[in-house]
Amino acid sequence: MISIRNLNICYGQTEVVPDLNVDIARGEFFTLLGPSGCGKTTVLRAIAGFVPVTSGQILLDGADVTRQPAEQRNVGIVFQNYALFAHMSVRENVSFGLKVAKKKGAEIKTSVDRMLEATDILEHADKKPEALSGGQQQRVAIARSLVMGPQVLLFDEPLSNLDARVRDDMRKEIKRLQRELGFTAVFVTHDQEEALSMSDRLLVFNKGVADQIGTSRDLYSKPATPFVCEFIGASNKLEIKTKAALGIDAATLAYIRPEEIALAKDGEHAATITDIDFLGPISAIEVRFQDELLHFSAVGSDALHGLALGQEVRLNIDRKKILCFEKGVLVQ
Numbered sequence: 001m002i003s004i005r006n007l008n009i010c011y012g013q014t015e016v017v018p019d020l021n022v023d024i025a026r027g028e029f030f031t032l033l034g035p036s037g038c039g040k041t042t043v044l045r046a047i048a049g050f051v052p053v054t055s056g057q058i059l060l061d062g063a064d065v066t067r068q069p070a071e072q073r074n075v076g077i078v079f080q081n082y083a084l085f086a087h088m089s090v091r092e093n094v095s096f097g098l099k100v101a102k103k104k105g106a107e108i109k110t111s112v113d114r115m116l117e118a119t120d121i122l123e124h125a126d127k128k129p130e131a132l133s134g135g136q137q138q139r140v141a142i143a144r145s146l147v148m149g150p151q152v153l154l155f156d157e158p159l160s161n162l163d164a165r166v167r168d169d170m171r172k173e174i175k176r177l178q179r180e181l182g183f184t185a186v187f188v189t190h191d192q193e194e195a196l197s198m199s200d201r202l203l204v205f206n207k208g209v210a211d212q213i214g215t216s217r218d219l220y221s222k223p224a225t226p227f228v229c230e231f232i233g234a235s236n237k238l239e240i241k242t243k244a245a246l247g248i249d250a251a252t253l254a255y256i257r258p259e260e261i262a263l264a265k266d267g268e269h270a271a272t273i274t275d276i277d278f279l280g281p282i283s284a285i286e287v288r289f290q291d292e293l294l295h296f297s298a299v300g301s302d303a304l305h306g307l308a309l310g311q312e313v314r315l316n317i318d319r320k321k322i323l324c325f326e327k328g329v330l331v332q
Contacts, residue, residue, distance in 0.1 A: 001026035001184050002047065002152060007056035009042055016042050017208045020056070024186065029178055031187045033195040034205030035231070044154050044188045048077050060151060076145030077154040080161060082137045084129040084144075090116070091125040094144045101148075115147040118177065135166040142174070146181065153178075155187040159194065171198055192232055196220065204228050226325050229255050234295065236261075238322070241290035245269065246319060253325040260321040261296035267314030276304060289315065 002024040009017040017039045024030045032040035045051040047058055049070030058066045065073050084093050091112060098108045116122040119139040129137055138158060145153055155174070159167045175198055178185045189195050195202050196216040203213045204227075212224040223229035230237070238246070238254040248254050263285075274293065275286035283298045285307075298304065307313070324331050 001028070001061060002030075002186070003057075003059040003062075004043075004047075005057040005059070007043070007046070007058065008054045009039075009046060009051060010054045015208070017046075020208075020210055022203060022210065022213060024184065026184055027182050029175065029185045029187065029198060029200045031189060031195045031199040031202045032205065033189060033192070033202050033231075035190055038205040039208035040188045040190075040205050041156060044077075044156055044186060047152070047186060048075050048154055049073050074148075074150050075152045075154060076148055076150035077156060078138075078141050078145055078158045080157045082129070082141045084137060084140055086129055089126050089128060090121060090132070090140050093129070093140055094147055097144065097148045111147050112143075115143045118146075118181070119143040120173075133166070134162045135170055138162065138170055139173070142177065146177070146183070150183065152184045152186060155185065157188055157190070159189070160191075167194075174198070196232070204231060206231075222330060223323065224330060225328055226253055226255075229323055229325075229330075234258050235323070236294045236296075239290075239292050242292045242294075245290050246317060246322065248322065248324065251326075252331075253328075255323045256294075256317060257321065257323075258296040260318040261294060262316045263298065263313055264316045265314060267316045269315045269317060271313055271315050273307060273309055273311045273313060276307060276309065278304060287313065287315070 004020055004022045007017060007020040008015065020043065032043060034040050042051055046053055049065070049068060053066050056066070057064055060073065085096065088096070094115060095108050095112045098111060113122065116125055119142055121136060121139045121143065124132060124136060129140065132140065159170050162170060171194060187198065199216055201213060201215055202219055204211045204219060206227045212219055212228045219228060219232050223232060229235055235255040235257055238248065238256060240250050243250055243252065243254055269289060271287035271289040271294070273285065274288050277284040281299065283304050284295065285298055286293055286295050
C-alpha cells in the first residue's frame with residue numbers, strides 16, 4: 001500500500017531523515033513512534049505531500065507520488081489542533097471538501113450523514129465547533145477526512161490535546177473506525193502506551209533512524225537496541241554491582257523490566273524499600289539493591305499490606321528475562 005524507498009529529507013544542510021525504508025500494508029494501523037524532534041512528523045508530512053523529499057521515493061499503491069502535489073494524493077490527515085472552521089457547523093465542516101470537489105447535493109448529504117453516524121456525532125450536526133468537547137471536535141476532524149474516501153488516513157498526534165479519560169475513549173474509537181471502514185492508518189505519537197495499544201506494527205525512530213519495526217509485543221519483549229528498550233515501556237538499567245550479583249558480565253548493557261521483579265518471603269536477593277506509591281490496582285515500589293535503585297510493581301489493593309519505608313524485603317529476579325546487549329545488539 002505505502003512503500004518508502006531510500007527516503008532522505010534534509011532541512012538546509014541538516015539531514016533529518018536518512019535513508020528510510022518501510023512498507024505499510026493495506027488496511028494496517030502503522031505507528032511512527034519516537035521522542036520530539038526524531039523525524040516522525042516529518043515522514044508523515046512527506047507522505048501527505050507537505051514536506052519536500054531530498055531523495056528517494058514514496059509509493060502509494062505502486063504509484064510514485066514523491067513529486068506529486070498533496071491535493072492529488074488521495075491522502076487524508078487529522079491534525080493535532082483539529083483545524084476546524086469556527087464559523088461553520090459540524091455538517092458544514094464535514095461537507096466542505098466534497099463541495100470543493102463539486103459533488104452533487106444529494107451525494108454530499110448521503111456521504112456526510114453516513115460519516116457523522118459512523119463517528120457518532122450526527123446529533124451534533126448543527127452545532128459550531130465551540131459548542132463541542134475536545135473529543136467531539138476530534139471526531140469531526142476525522143469525519144471530515146474520511147468522508148473524502150482517502151486511500152490512507154494520517155494522524156499527527158491527534159490525541160495530545162485531550163485529557164486522559166477522553167484520550168482513552170478516542171483511542172478505542174479510532175481503532176473501531178479503522179477496523180470497520182478498513183482504511184490504512186499511519187499514526188504519529190510520542191506516547192508509548194498509545195502506540196502499543198493501537199498499532200498493528202510500529203516503527204521506533206531514534207534521531208531520524210528507524211531503530212526497529214515490529215509488533216508491540218516484539219518491540220517490548222525483544223527490543224533490537226538499548227534505545228528501544230529504554231523508550232518502550234519501563235525498564236531498570238542494571239549497574240555494575242547488580243550485574244555482578246546476577247552473574248552478568250560487567251561489560252554487558254543489561255535491563256530488567258519491572259514485572260520481572262517480585263517480592264517473595266523466600267526470595268533469593270535482599271533489598272530495602274525506599275519508596276512506595278499507591279496507584280489503586282497497582283502499587284509502584286522502589287528498593288535499594290546492591291547500592292542501586294530498582295523499580296517494580298505490586299498488583300492488588302492489598303499488595304502493600306505490611307510493607308513500610310526502610311523495611312528489608314526479599315526479591316526474586318527472573319534471570320532469564322534480563323535483556324542483555326553486546327555492542328548495541330540484543331543477545332538475550
